[in-house]
Amino acid sequence: MKATREAYGEALLELGRSNDKVVALDADLSKSTKTSLFAKEFPERFFNVGIAEQNLIGVAAGLSLAGFVPYASTFAIFATGRAWEQIRNTVAYPSLNVKICASHAGITVGEDGASHQSIEDIALMSVIPNMTVLVPADSIETKSMVNWAYQYNGPVYIRLGRMGVPDILSENYNFDTKPFVLKKGKRIVIFATGIMLWKCLEAIELLKPYNVEPTLVNVSCIKPFPEESIIEIAKEHEIVFTAEEHNVINGLGSMISSTLSRNYPMKVYFIGIDDRFGTSGKPNDLLSYYGLDANSIKEKLLLLGLK
């Protein structure tokens, strides 16, 4: 079990070793975002701007203008919330080569509660033109994405989590923006993103006695949204479920239902946070409380999917 933020810290360090254009920035959370690993080995290429997220984004923009590839990190709520307009105007509008790798996304931040739980960041980043929005499912995908982002010239947002996740994808998995069919089933398809891939995988185990075998798809590239592949996969099924650790408004579910409504109308059920703020609690308890744990997913699939 490894949190995607930890995999990010390791991947960034590796990337820094082979590319001296990589610089890292943080806003006083380097121990939590794990940019501290990079900072320790490359202090001259690490800039801690203090508790100042708007400046964090601006300084990253300036470093990219000077020819570097900055990876800027802080908690997702502060990166995408407090500095949203800086990201929109200073980074995305001129399409600067800035990578925003924000940790502690979703409710599984845990005990810190609603003020620190970002359930809106996918929506906030996806609505900005030029922005690429990625959500890794595990540490393998995180590492692949961090390297992919370096090869890609333009702004990228990578959503990372605090909670440990088992490695789900195989060691030779390579991220390439297309949805990845993890399990081939029938009738029902679940498009999941981030930590929910793991929870859906658990739910599918629980569904075995009921003879329900949904297809499970990892959608880790939210933008540019892989419309064609989504439609193609959806066409082979009768019912679509979406699963995300995000507000059901304007996250993955909205993207999929809007894609399908325009191209191949069919029923879409959302699994996500039902337009409520988070609350304090242990990550696993929170997943249950908000209906995102394996059992809740199983119940929902049985209730809605078999109607």
Added chain:
Amino acid sequence: MKGEWILDDLLLRERAVNIRESIIEMITAAKSGHPGGSLSSVEIMVSLFFGGVMSYDPKNPQLESRDRFFLSKGHAAPVLYSTLAEAGYFDKSGLNTLRQLNSPFQGHPDMRKLPGIEASTGSLGQGLSISVGCALGLRLKGLNSHVFTLLGDGELEEGQIWEAAMAASHFKLDNLTAIVDRNRLQIDGFTEEIMSLEPLTDKWRAFGWNVLELNGHSFDELIPALKKAKKRGDKKPQVIIAHTIKGKGVSFMENVCDFHGKAPSEEQAKIAYSEIKECDVQ
């Protein structure tokens, strides 16, 4: 030597007149734009680009060793466009498409549409952070390039400015010089009435900056100060508080709040042209 200086001085004045005329012309043609803060910063721009301060090459806008200029007060785009045109980055003839559909001369500067624009700016308070990042990057690369940033005084009310100010001194950026166009006016009125900035020099000093105050319409004061700023090695960022007059050079615009973001009529433009020729700069 003296004769040479007088000739330079005349050329600088000529540049200033050309730029002021262009500002009025393009804003009048667009029927929208920001004349006040463009006119107030003409001598600052002329000093940077034609006073032997900045190193740049219009034929090679991306030259790595160039000095960088960031217009944080992006609404003063007309003064930047006319200065870059005057410097030879692009043809002057396009200036009159300002703010029109498909024009590279956007209402606020777009770095992807014109050479010489170092960053897309206009949303206030963000340019100093970009400058800090750029100055850090240039130093990391071992380049001697200097970063100049023009800030509006009203813009200093944005909290991000002070985040960036803190960072610049923390990172000991002596390759960064900020110039505050202190024209004392913002959209809703005088800065000291809307949100007082004074004591302004004390504020910057308290944030760890070298501070200098001067007359922002005087080449004699601006050019030596900017040249000196570029050659510092004191591990401190420098800010120049340039006292200016909003709408400088056009009597009915000077210190008139309304002309922050209002275009003159055709008749007003004619009066403006005649006054600009007589514009008194020191």
